[in-house]
Amino acid sequence: MTLARRRFDALIIGAGGAGLNAALQLANANLRVAVVSKVFPTRSHTVAAQGGVNAALANVFEDNWHWHMFDTVKGSDYLGDQDAIEFMCREAIPTVYELEHNGVPFSRLDDGKIYQRAFGGQSQNFGGAQAARTCAAADRTGHAILHTLYQQNIRARTHFFDEYFGIDLIRDEEGAILGALTLEIETGEPLLIEAKTTLLATGGGGQVFRTTSNAHINTGDGMAMALRAGVPLMDMEFFQFHPTGIAGRGMLITEGVRGEGGYLINKDGERFMERYAPNAKDLASRDVVSRAIVTEVKEGRGCGPNADHVLLKVDHLGEDIIAKRLPGIRESSKIFAGVDPAVEPIPVFPTAHYMMGGIPTDRLGHVVIPSSDGSEEIVPGLFAAGECACVSVHGANRLGGNSLLDILVFGRAAGQQIINHLKENPEHRAMDESSVEQAMSRLSRWEETGEGIPVRELRDEFRKVMEDHAGVFRTDEIMSEGVEKVKEVREKLKDVRLGDQSKIFNTARIEALELENLIDIGMAIVLSALERKESRGAHSRPDYTERDDENWMKHSVYFKEGDRLDYKPVQTKPLTVETFPPKPRVY
Template identity: 60%
Template sequence: MAAVKKSLPRRRFDVVVVGAGGAGMRCSLQLANAGLSVAVLSKVFPTRSHTVAAQGGVSASLGNMSEDDWYWHMYDTVKGSDWLGDQDAIEFMCREAPSAVYELEHFGMPFDRNPDGTIYQRPFGGHTANFGEKPVQRACAAADRTGHAMLHTLYQRNVAARTQFFVEWMALDLLRNEAGDVLGVTALEMETGEIYVLEAKTTVLATGGAGRIWAASTNAFINTGDGLGMAARAGIPLQDMEFWQFHPTGVAGAGVLITEGVRGEGGILLNKDGERFMERYAPTLKDLAPRDFVSRSMDQEIKEGRGCGPNGNYVLLKLDHLGADVINKRLPSIREIAIKFGNVDPIKEPIPVVPTIHYQMGGIPTNYNGQVMAPKDGENQVVNGLYAIGECAAVSVHGANRLGTNSLLDLIVFGRAAGNHIVDSHPERQHSHQPVPESSIDYSLDRVDTLEKRTGGEKTQDVGNAIREAMQHHCGVFRTIDLLEKGVTAIEDIAQRAANISFKDKSKVFNTARIEALEVTNMIEVARATTRSAAARTESRGAHALDDHPERDDVNWLRHTLWYSEGSRLDYKPVQMQPLSVESFPPKARTF
């Protein structure tokens, strides 16, 4: 065994980026343009990363369609986060938004245009003018394929910059020395089944979300929380994992996303009586209230017997009144999705929709430069050599609830910020890589080897389905402490089963059974973090809505949760209430 471990092939880079979505490729572009040797690992071809599924837009206070200001954007984001977002990071993101979007435009991203040639912007939920006075048009859109346009634009720029892509590779574990510095990753090449040591002076996690731990999800099958699992196994805490966004409009029975841009263009939600019910819940913003608010309102309508369909288990999204021209120009993909997955043509009839898990607000804790932060010796300190960006990171700009279109903005702003910070640290001037301890490599190899050699045990699919069913039942739109505590027990029981997974096919080349088994080991870490963190938070805030604790509790719970895998231990840290250069927004009740 020792000889096999020593013969592992090794590659060395200035930077290894794990994940080729919007965040990963925006970061790698900065690095490659600066002349650094950079490797980007991706389980799928880069343009198949999940950013491609984002539809509605990317937020920036350009003011092309109506008066706007970055300070209003900041207020909306703080309020949308239910005051759990860090105000220094939120200010940074909202200030940087216009330049980040104009940069994309100069890269060649095909935004829709106004008659005067400026970027088209549509309204989106929770985005307002003059501190909540009225909706504002802030979402810069490329029809309903904004993420698709962004991802292809960034990939083309990376190709021009000669970024080195490792396509169909899966990162396995972080490599750390005794001081806790991150020195690279172990990774599996799917084509050959070989495991490599990829040494790096800097490692960037950009692995996206983990929405596949739920049964009904808008997420791609690749969204299994790989970066979160890697961080958790390396002893790094996961932050605010109790907060998961249910998107109001997933196609009923299919979970496929119907963008909030439909409501931005004028679509409305109806119950079985044909009532526009959001006027009762949010008199000012109506259907464009933040997502957590709309999802709970929809769920309430269904629970009180006003749902549609033979089982009364969905509501309707009406957009036929917009007209065929608007739908075909601004929402062509939505029409296609509705026909294929909902069996309705939205030009003629409404789409059946239901709240569906969509986005994780929590993740690996970082500062606004993308550096991973973790408590050490009683202080919050940088984890040397490690960055995290995008949905797998908790900066935290989204807090307890993310505003629509702030996700694509998060990718480009913090992807660029991390890239710039790494370039400024000049890894190319560090003449040698630090030696990687054999014990760190052995840990990863032993984990895979144990899985390889097991001949009997749990089937991967059975354990994966058990995770999804438990999360769907115990961590829904509305929660109770009793339900969550039972969820903790259920998930810990499933974790024991996950430790005993086996698969029959031991072949090396493109063995998807091996990949799926490794993904489940990441999914269970995310599920443990979510249920344990949620069961401990005895308040309702943003996406975490407890029936038995319906009010927000700023006295006891205006703080971030930190979950550690070892012992499923919880710790907490304060929310950063002080912005970088402006006055803070003190907490107040959220009304819309």
């Protein structure tokens, strides 16, 4: 079979906020850009981001990027790299204004400035009031941003490969990335895209868990592609559980609800967050609120007939405020919880939401392989941005409103850096045909026939293992068992067979390829979590209850080959300001 091939200056895999913002920089520089997305771009998961994007614009209260930086460092439980955090918080302001000029329809204050709401983990400003730095377009901010970036890319003539699935990266003997093998979902035909540079922007992998706020497409594809290309993953033990998912469903109720004045209550009607975070209360950091909810339920103060959730009270805000600032939440609550929040509270419980870890990068988007001495080796021709990447601006816990900021700032930075890279490396490198054959063999493996385990059966088993053994609270016993069970699932994968061998829109084949990716990501999570003997941010261990800065102020680095773990020291020195030293993290 002759393999179809296309050539571009830059290949971007993933069409969410990071991928589209990078593509826009490149297309505006008159470069030939290919964007590969397994769904239509405006169906990318960025569209689900509700509450807003952080930037210290000071439109509501006095604020500046130093406070934003401090809140982010503190929110990360001091595991975030302070040089990258400073870069993100400083770049937040021009990035949001650029979005505004590109046409993002932000909500407005009476004076015409961008509306900003309070979010969790934002410290009191100089006047003692709660900071409000989350720029919002009602409760559909991600939707507004994604559609705007897509429209701007259409204007700039970016080349889209819609409904194509990334199989594997292609690399040469020197480790340089030459592009990727993709699969057209409609026809089942492979396509090799050769590129001088490749950017992974495939988002997170929340589908490793059974109950999640993540879309079905969030299967960690880019991270698994990097693993198979010899690139490690960093800080994978830190997985954020959002405190307010719709109970039993997982769909997200934005933190913006609490930013507008909503609050949590238990079965006794008590505002229990006053006990866990007496100052910030319901706007404490997400990991703090999630643990508080789980503790309330475990100690018998849960709501409902099964006492398995708490309630988020919003009705006191009034129908007008809800209709103006939280219309999407009202609609979601009616559909998925069967309640109108303008009349009665919403049942909520923590749901798997966000990966703080991912593909290691520097703050300009280069993919790097870290060493224990703190040095980094750049992978030639490979960049990453967004949730699949780990610049380590989130450390052990991400603040609400910093996820959209992360993808936009570092997508933009990666795009600008790729432009510089292409000026210095204007030619395509020679294609390595042995690497192409290796990628094709991964695809042809799913042509094996005969009796075997169905994809869905093994996927369900795997996701339950992850939920049971890598949840909000973790112990050595629970996670040791989890590692063994994930190994068993990984072993069973070779016995999985497809009942349908057709090519046209064979979604079963896509689900099988996704399952391979999920299992690789799951192993990185459970193994990294087992070995971190402390509690920090989203990684909460009842058997090691304290944060241990002396021994664990370091990033975990997981390599697929041999399930090997290494560690890299945290970068505590910012670019221009003094270091924020670790201190007790209270809200």
